[in-house]
Amino acid sequence: MVNVNWELQGCCQHNQVVFIAAVGVSTVVILALWRTFLLTPFKLITVFLHETSHALACKLTCGDVEGMQVHANEGGVTQTRGGIYWIILPAGYLGSSFWGMVFILSSTHLLATRIAAGCFILALVIVLFVAKNWFLRWLCIGFIIFIAVVWVIQEFTTFHVLKYVILFIGVMNSLFSVYDIYDDTISRRVNSSDAEKFAEICPCPCNGVGWGVIWGFISFIFLCASIYLGLVILS
Numbered sequence: 001m002v003n004v005n006w007e008l009q010g011c012c013q014h015n016q017v018v019f020i021a022a023v024g025v026s027t028v029v030i031l032a033l034w035r036t037f038l039l040t041p042f043k044l045i046t047v048f049l050h051e052t053s054h055a056l057a058c059k060l061t062c063g064d065v066e067g068m069q070v071h072a073n074e075g076g077v078t079q080t081r082g083g084i085y086w087i088i089l090p091a092g093y094l095g096s097s098f099w100g101m102v103f104i105l106s107s108t109h110l111l112a113t114r115i116a117a118g119c120f121i122l123a124l125v126i127v128l129f130v131a132k133n134w135f136l137r138w139l140c141i142g143f144i145i146f147i148a149v150v151w152v153i154q155e156f157t158t159f160h161v162l163k164y165v166i167l168f169i170g171v172m173n174s175l176f177s178v179y180d181i182y183d184d185t186i187s188r189r190v191n192s193s194d195a196e197k198f199a200e201i202c203p204c205p206c207n208g209v210g211w212g213v214i215w216g217f218i219s220f221i222f223l224c225a226s227i228y229l230g231l232v233i234l235s
Contacts, residue, residue: 005235015234019108022164023227026171040074042169044139046096046176047076052123053095054078055130057088067132070139079132089198090215096177097219101226103170108233113163117147120166174223178216185212 012020033039047070055065055078063083070076080088106116124140131137147165154162184193185208195215196208206214 005232008231008235011231011235013235015108016231019230019234020227022107022167023104023171023230026168027175029168030172030175039172041139041142042172043074043176044070044072045143045169046173046180047074048124048127048136048139049099049173050092050096050177050180051076051078052127053091053099054080054088056095057091058083061087063088065130068127068130068136069133070131070136071133072135086198086201089194089201090211092194093177093181093215094218094222096173096180097222100170100173100175100177101222101229103166103173104226105170105230105233107163107167107170108230110160110163113160113166114151116166117151117162120169121147170226174219174226177219178223181212181216181219185209185215 030039030042051068051070055068058065058078058080061082061084064081066079066081068076068078078092103116106112121144124144128137128140131140147162150162150165154160181195185195193208193212195211198211199206199208202211
């Protein structure tokens with residue numbers, strides 16, 4: 001029987017320190033470069049995972065995905081038919097946070113990193129066939145090449161660069177999801193946001209801002225949980 005160190009006794013060992021430092025450095029880099037073009041590709045891939053989460057929620061609730069689009073202005077849309085709408089709507093924001101957690105946790109083990117990278121490439125390939133605009137297709141192709149090159153570098157050198165790229169994408173997803181919720185539902189109050197649409201169909205007495213706060217809190221919990229569970233795995 002495997003004993004799990006839920007209490008994090010003996011923290012922090014070398015691997016745990018490196019993990020915390022990597023998350024911290026990724027956060028600082030992301031915040032420092034937030035409004036620069038250098039971060040744009042990673043913001044766009046976060047939008048991609050947001051839209052992919054809508055698509056997955058649609059398929060899992062027996063709906064059909066008619067197309068996906070990601071635009072250069074960091075916007076995106078997923079055309080769906082059928083499915084359970086009140087599950088599909090929050091899946092974008094919360095799904096992005098969930099994938100952020102998955103990527104962060106995957107970075108704690110080399111095999112898990114390879115599996116995450118492989119699944120990510122597979123998802124990008126699949127989306128190539130449902131993408132409705134060439135910008136999304138080129139984004140998918142670009143990241144397929146990028147992840148593949150980084151993977152090859154890791155396999156032929158002693159530097160585990162793929163692990164840190166996967167972790168960076170995970171942190172980026174977690175932070176961008178919280179920011180996106182705030183920007184769409186609280187700061188600018190976009191009437192066409194997922195939260196506003198969800199408020200229209202949900203019988204609960206809560207408006208779009210309220211759902212934005214709730215989803216933002218859940219997204220923050222995902223980020224904290226990923227750091228805690230990462231430390232548990234490495235203990």
